[in-house]
Amino acid sequence: MATLYIHIPFCKQICSYCDFYRVGAVSLIDDVIANSHVELEQRKEYIANKPLTSIYFGGGTPSLVAPHEIEQIVDHARRLFDCTHLTEITIEANPDDLNDDYVTQLAQTSVNRVSLGIQSFDDEALQLMNRRHNAHEAEEAVARLKRAGIDNISIDLIFGIAGYGGKSLEESLQRAIALGVGHISAYHLTIEPNTRLGLMTRRGEYTPIAEELSEREFQRVHHTLTAAGYEHYEVSNFALKGCRAQHNSAYWTGVEYLGIGAGAHSFDGKSRTWCVSTAKEYANGIFHYEGEVLTIRDHLNEYVMTSLRRIEGIDLSYIAECFGEGELQRIEQASKRWLTEGVLTRHGSNLAIPAEKFLISDAVIESLFD
Numbered sequence: 001m002a003t004l005y006i007h008i009p010f011c012k013q014i015c016s017y018c019d020f021y022r023v024g025a026v027s028l029i030d031d032v033i034a035n036s037h038v039e040l041e042q043r044k045e046y047i048a049n050k051p052l053t054s055i056y057f058g059g060g061t062p063s064l065v066a067p068h069e070i071e072q073i074v075d076h077a078r079r080l081f082d083c084t085h086l087t088e089i090t091i092e093a094n095p096d097d098l099n100d101d102y103v104t105q106l107a108q109t110s111v112n113r114v115s116l117g118i119q120s121f122d123d124e125a126l127q128l129m130n131r132r133h134n135a136h137e138a139e140e141a142v143a144r145l146k147r148a149g150i151d152n153i154s155i156d157l158i159f160g161i162a163g164y165g166g167k168s169l170e171e172s173l174q175r176a177i178a179l180g181v182g183h184i185s186a187y188h189l190t191i192e193p194n195t196r197l198g199l200m201t202r203r204g205e206y207t208p209i210a211e212e213l214s215e216r217e218f219q220r221v222h223h224t225l226t227a228a229g230y231e232h233y234e235v236s237n238f239a240l241k242g243c244r245a246q247h248n249s250a251y252w253t254g255v256e257y258l259g260i261g262a263g264a265h266s267f268d269g270k271s272r273t274w275c276v277s278t279a280k281e282y283a284n285g286i287f288h289y290e291g292e293v294l295t296i297r298d299h300l301n302e303y304v305m306t307s308l309r310r311i312e313g314i315d316l317s318y319i320a321e322c323f324g325e326g327e328l329q330r331i332e333q334a335s336k337r338w339l340t341e342g343v344l345t346r347h348g349s350n351l352a353i354p355a356e357k358f359l360i361s362d363a364v365i366e367s368l369f370d
């Protein structure tokens with residue numbers, strides 16, 4: 001099995017918290033799309049003979065690309081790969097791109113899942129984050145998708161925004177639940193140095209929230225969404241029954257993937273490569289790659305990290321089988337403290353972090369690293 005990721009690194013407006021690789025030169029989109037086909041053709045051997053289970057258009061802002069061009073890439077993938085197991089095709093979208101025309105055309109493509117960057121239902125918080133849409137437009141976008149028959153919808157929310165916890169956060173959660181979407185991703189705002197919020201923080205114009213408040217907001221998100229029937233199945237992800245993100249779940253379980261586009265990463269089970277071309281180079285058909293071969297230690301640490309970020313946790317018998325008894329004993333020893341504190345639970349050979357404690361998963365994971 002394998003998955004395919006297509007990166008569209010363009011944004012019309014830069015969000016104040018965003019540190020992803022993206023550019024504002026939307027005039028390059030046509031050339032970048034044309035070269036996505038070229039790169040796809042050149043790199044098809046990377047996941048040759050592996051049935052494709054999902055395709056994900058991420059960004060940046062994939063909804064800046066016309067639906068028929070998205071479909072042409074899917075068609076191209078269908079010609080190159082075994083797609084008999086292809087069940088999920090997702091596009092990330094900004095709510096304000098989803099006008100009637102766009103949604104009508106999108107509904108005629110093979111895309112069957114939309115991931116919407118809503119972030120908040122508080123217009124002031126959206127302004128602080130320099131988002132292009134407001135709360136009403138976000139709700140309209142979801143309604144439009146559903147009317148067009150696209151009802152496999154995920155929305156992104158951000159919490160931990162100074163001044164927008166409490167009632168503001170609760171209202172965002174309730175409005176998200178009221179939309180009846182199957183999947184919600186909720187991320188804590190992080191302040192990266194090279195962002196507008198990073199600059200505002202240095203100037204004293206923004207003060208990140210205290211750790212204690214982060215914990216309370218995380219608990220609010222967890223309890224509100226789980227009470228509404230969402231399973232908290234990964235640190236930042238909640239799903240109604242049957243609505244887990246297949247593409248992301250494949251990443252977390254070590255499935256191989258081919259990434260196409262400037263900045264996209266690929267993984268073949270043993271090594272990782274990534275395209276370091278700028279969008280301009282990419283638009284001119286210049287593809288540069290860097291990469292790394294994963295050591296046994298890398299594999300072990302990745303398994304620990306991705307497993308403990310999911311509700312399924314670690315399978316200790318898998319650790320013993322693949323990495324040896326020594327590693328099993330080391331992990332069992334390092335986990336004792338967390339088991340006593342109730343931050344880890346153990347059932348047979350399963351070691352997991354209860355979902356309500358996911359916020360401190362980084363500390364647990366680091367302590368179990370080789």
Ligand code: SF4
Pocket residue numbers: 010011013014015018019020022059060061094117
């Ligand atoms: S839309 Fe997404 S990728 Fe673009 S600037 Fe905002 S957060 Fe970053």
